[in-house]
Amino acid sequence: xxxxxxxxxxxxxxxxxxxxxxxxxxxxxxxxxxxxxxxxxxxxxxxxxxxxxxxxxxxxxxxxxxxxxxxxxxxxxxxxxxxxxxxxxxxxxxxxxxxxxxxxxxxxxxxxxxxxxxxxxxxxxxxxxxxxxxxxxxxxxxxxxxxxxxxxxxxxxxxxxxxxxxxxxxxxxxxxxxxxxxxxxxxxxxxxxxxxxxxxxxxxxxxxxxxxxxxxxxxxxxxxxxxxxxxxxxxxxxxxxxxxxxxxxxxxxxxxxxxxxxxxxxxxxxxxxxxxxxxxxxxxxxxxxxxxxxxxxxxxxxxxxxxxxxxxxxxxxxxxxxxxxxxxxxxxxxxxxxxxxxxxxxxxxxxxxxxxxxxxxxxxxxxxxxxxxxxxxxxxxxxxxxxxxxxxxxxxxxxxxxxxxxxxxxxxxxxxxxxxxxxxxxxxxxxxxxxxxxxxxxxxxxxxxxxxxxxxxxxxxxxxxxxxxxxxxxxxxxxxxxxxxxxxxxxxxxxxxxxxxxxxxxxxxxxxxxxxxxxxxxxxxxxxxxxxxxxxxxxxxxxxxxxxxxxxxxxxxxxxxxxxxxxxxxxxxxxxxxxxxxxxxxxxxxxxxxxxxxxxxxxxxxxxxxxxxxxxxxxxxxxxxxxxxxxxxxxxxxxxxxxxxxxxxxxxxxxxxxxxxxxxxxxxxxxxxxxxxxxxxxxxxxxxxxxxxxxxxxxxxxxxxxxxxxxxxxxxxxxxxxxxxxxxxxxxxxxxxxxxxxxxxxxxxxxxxxxxxxxxxxxxxxxxxxxxxxxxxxxxxxxxxxxxxxxxxxxxxx
Amino acid sequence: xxxxxxxxxxxxxxxxxxxxxxxxxxxxxxxxxxxxxxxxxxxxxxxxxxxxxxxxxxxxxxxxxxxxxxxxxxxxxxxxxxxxxxxxxxxxxxxxxx
Numbered sequence: 065x066x067x068x069x070x071x072x073x074x075x076x077x078x079x080x081x082x083x084x085x086x087x088x089x090x091x092x093x094x095x096x097x098x099x100x101x102x103x104x105x106x107x108x109x110x111x112x113x114x115x116x117x118x119x120x121x122x123x124x125x126x127x128x129x130x131x132x133x134x135x136x137x138x139x140x141x142x143x144x145x146x147x148x149x150x151x152x153x154x155x156x157x158x159x160x161x162x163x164x165x166x167x168x169x170x171x172x173x174x175x176x177x178x179x180x181x182x183x184x185x186x187x188x189x190x191x192x193x194x195x196x197x198x199x200x201x202x203x204x205x206x207x208x209x210x211x212x213x214x215x216x217x218x219x220x221x222x223x224x225x226x227x228x229x230x231x232x233x234x235x236x237x238x239x240x241x242x243x244x245x246x247x248x249x250x251x252x253x254x255x256x257x258x259x260x261x262x263x264x265x266x267x268x269x270x271x272x273x274x275x276x277x278x279x280x281x282x283x284x285x286x287x288x289x290x291x292x293x294x295x296x297x298x299x300x301x302x303x304x305x306x307x308x309x310x311x312x313x314x315x316x317x318x319x320x321x322x323x324x325x326x327x328x329x330x331x332x333x334x335x336x337x338x339x340x341x342x343x344x345x346x347x348x349x350x351x352x353x354x355x356x357x358x359x360x361x362x363x364x365x366x367x368x369x370x371x372x373x374x375x376x377x378x379x380x381x382x383x384x385x386x387x388x389x390x391x392x393x394x395x396x397x398x399x400x401x402x403x404x405x406x407x408x409x410x411x412x413x414x415x416x417x418x419x420x421x422x423x424x425x426x427x428x429x430x431x432x433x434x435x436x437x438x439x440x441x442x443x444x445x446x447x448x449x450x451x452x453x454x455x456x457x458x459x460x461x462x463x464x465x466x467x468x469x470x471x472x473x474x475x476x477x478x479x480x481x482x483x484x485x486x487x488x489x490x491x492x493x494x495x496x497x498x499x500x501x502x503x504x505x506x507x508x509x510x511x512x513x514x515x516x517x518x519x520x521x522x523x524x525x526x527x528x529x530x531x532x533x534x535x536x537x538x539x540x541x542x543x544x545x546x547x548x549x550x551x552x553x554x555x556x557x558x559x560x561x562x563x564x565x566x567x568x569x570x571x572x573x574x575x576x577x578x579x580x581x582x583x584x585x586x587x588x589x590x591x592x593x594x595x596x597x598x599x600x601x602x603x604x605x606x607x608x609x610x611x612x613x614x615x616x617x618x619x620x621x622x623x624x625x626x627x628x629x630x631x632x633x634x635x636x637x638x639x640x641x642x643x644x645x646x647x648x649x650x651x652x653x654x655x656x657x658x659x660x661x662x663x664x665x666x667x668x669x670x671x672x673x674x675x676x677x678x679x680x681x682x683x684x685x686x687x688x689x690x691x692x693x694x695x696x697x698x699x700x701x702x703x704x705x706x707x708x709x710x711x712x713x714x715x716x717x718x719x720x721x722x723x724x725x726x727x728x729x730x731x732x733x734x735x736x737x738x739x740x741x742x743x744x745x746x747x748x749x750x751x752x753x754x755x756x757x758x759x760x761x762x763x764x765x766x767x768x769x770x771x772x773x774x775x776x777x778x779x780x781x782x783x784x785x786x787x788x789x790x791x792x793x794x795x796x797x798x799x800x801x802x803x804x805x806x807x808x809x810x811x812x813x814x815x816x817x818x819x820x821x822x823x824x825x826x827x828x829x830x831x832x833x834x835x836x837x838x839x840x841x842x843x844x845x846x847x848x849x850x851x852x853x854x855x856x857x858x859x860x861x862x
Numbered sequence: 863x864x865x866x867x868x869x870x871x872x873x874x875x876x877x878x879x880x881x882x883x884x885x886x887x888x889x890x891x892x893x894x895x896x897x898x899x900x901x902x903x904x905x906x907x908x909x910x911x912x913x914x915x916x917x918x919x920x921x922x923x924x925x926x927x928x929x930x931x932x933x934x935x936x937x938x939x940x941x942x943x944x945x946x947x948x949x950x951x952x953x954x955x956x957x958x959x960x
Binding site for chain 2: 445498500501502503551554555786789790792793794795796797798800801802803804805808809812
């Protein structure tokens with residue numbers, strides 16, 4: 065209601081900000097938990113949105129916990145640092161002892177650049193003669209800097225020092241980067257004050273940690289003991305700190321999930337409240353909502369309960385106001401129809417009060433899928449899979465899976481159930497079960513009759529690899545198979561020739577029926593919106609065009625199937641050539657007519673179809689133009705489409721004064737632009753005509769994909785059987801059975817992967833495309849938007 | 863005691879499904895081979911010689927293949943039983959650890 069006010073000026077912005085701060089604290093807490101390796105369990109129970117003082121309490125508690133955590137972490141880090149320092153010092157002292165106390169043999173090993181233990185440079189016997197005071201500098205240096213350090217020391221101090229380096233026995237953490245490095249301890253003995261200063265400066269440059277090295281043996285031992293005790297104490301303290309940290313983390317784990325949910329709910333509520341505006345007295349909130357008419361009493365009831373619970377003195381109420389905006393679309397679905405509705409909505413949400421193709425899609429979509437998928441075995445597998453999902457749909461492990469692909473399959477379980485069931489049906493019609501025919505009824509073709517009639521000799525059989533069964537001979541063909549395709553065709557080499565003709569005609573017939581049904585659904589739209597002129601001027605020409613041309617094609621197909629039998633199969637006319645001649649107004653000599661008077665009938669139909677095109681093109685625009693010309697004199701009194709009402713209506717109790725003013729303003733606008741609409745209407749209608757007429761031809765051809773995909777499926781299935789399964793049937797007596805086990809396993813896996821998943825998805829996609837494009841563009845507009853009521857949905861949480 | 867669990871819960875479920883399908887389909891195939899169904903003629907491993915002296919040899923081959931199918935079905939039943947046991951062990955393990 066208040067789009068003009070910026071986000072910062074809204075009333076509840078303070079509360080929203082507080083919620084966001086709390087969420088920041090929660091994120092920090094969660095981060096800490098993750099660092100410590102804890103897992104946060106999702107919130108099980110459903111807490112209600114908290115009141116204001118509870119929210120305050122949550123905020124205080126969470127901030128307190130965060131503060132504690134921060135302090136404890138800081139303490140722990142500093143304790144760790146100190147421990148590390150102490151340990152390093154201890155090592156320095158220990159290793160240094162090796163150099164200064166033990167006498168080294170003469171002939172020290174050659175100096176190598178590698179980090180190895182070395183003896184002092186100077187001969188210790190010489191060492192003792194020199195009576196100057198020797199000072200020491202001891203510390204640790206990063207191993208990568210050792211050689212540079214050494215070189216610099218040598219050059220700077222000109223040999224007046226003895227430097228020894230040794231690796232630390234255990235690696236330690238680098239305070240800066242946190243990774244574990246093996247430090248190198250160095251011990252420099254020098255004499256002279258200035259050299260000492262130089263050395264110290266150099267070691268500073270190289271970021272070495274220098275420790276005081278006590279001169280005498282005894283003080284060294286003392287320092288070492290002192291260090292040991294310190295280290296022990298520190299370790300104990302560190303342990304206690306870690307325990308305390310664990311306790312704090314436990315508290316957080318318990319409380320955090322509930323808090324998160326509560327705060328999120330609160331934030332959502334405040335965001336919605338922010339969208340309301342205040343009335344003049346600043347005491348009430350006003351909101352404009354969309355609400356289904358059927359639920360109006362429920363809304364009033366809920367409002368009444370709400371005001372009772374919160375104990376306010378004034379009651380909330382709801383009132384209807386007129387508007388010129390187009391309302392959102394709400395289609396109520398149950399768990400069965402939701403899947404079908406969602407595939408329709410994926411193309412476009414229905415415009416307000418438009419006819420919804422979803423109820424018809426419940427049957428047509430699985431049927432069209434099944435035509436492309438028809439196989440009893442595969443359909444059965446699909447059906448059983450979907451049945452399992454449907455029967456166990458309430459089990460929590462299925463519902464709360466996080467895998468997105470699985471969830472997609474689960475949402476469409478009723479879709480898959482129907483698709484599988486219909487596929488079993490079409491599988492029986494195509495007579496295919498894992499690419500093998502089932503002989504439920506005895507075959508109508510008799511090889512014996514043909515053999516007896518033609519008296520095939522052995523010599524003849526030897527030279528002719530394929531033999532024809534001529535149905536003209538009596539006894540060979542005993543009539544059509546009761547249900548589906550005769551199983552003998554699966555043994556015939558011209559199996560595909562027969563099936564192609566059948567499937568092609570079937571696809572065309574089904575396509576034209578589907579499209580005609582789509583055009584007919586437009587009747588609902590026209591009747592509902594009281595556009596009777598469209599019924600006569602659009603629907604009628606469309607139907608005539610479709611039926612005169614393509615309906616006639618369907619008629620020809622059925623007529624030829626019924627009228628022509630095997631006896632005249634040599635001279636049977638070709639439908640395709642007749643159809644082409646119909647358009648070109650010619651005739652071929654060797655193509656017999658299907659029935660008497662075919663040529664004049666076809667001419668009439670073509671003329672009728674061509675005549676309907678200009679009616680479709682110009683009918684509606686002319687009608688609208690005439691209608692607008694007549695009442696142009698009475699224009700000022702009736703404003704546009706009668707959905708506006710003047711300002712006097714909504715005056716009670718400060719009720720949306722803003723809204724009605726805006727509504728009336730927008731109403732005035734539409735009246736001015738009327739004279740521009742004519743061109744727009746003409747253009748729109750021209751586009752619609754061209755789209756429809758050309759679409760009829762192309763869409764009919766598009767339905768041939770039903771044939772193509774069913775052929776592909778059948779062939780893939782057959783290839784899989786002959787190339788995989790057949791290898792399991794070998795001549796070996798009993799070993800064959802053992803061999804059959806892995807062969808069948810391979811067959812099963814490939815069936816599921818290629819035929820069920822890949823072909824299933826492909827057929828699904830094509831069936832969807834046929835529905836979206838060929839079926840729905842005959843009547844569906846799909847320009848609406850969905851009603852999104854305010855809910856606390858769990859998938860808003862991350 | 864050595865753990866009898868050798869495959870995960872999902873493997874066990876897959877094995878169970880595959881075995882059930884295998885048992886049903888192979889038994890049916892075996893029956894159809896046994897009644898010398900003409901539709902399955904291409905799958906019978908015959909050679910040129912078997913076509914001399916009447917259909918007895920072909921029928922014999924049919925029956926051989928059908929026995930093979932039954933054996934395979936039996937093996938799949940064993941596999942199914944094994945998968946079932948694995949599944950049960952898994953479920954029991956879930957209860958115990960918690």
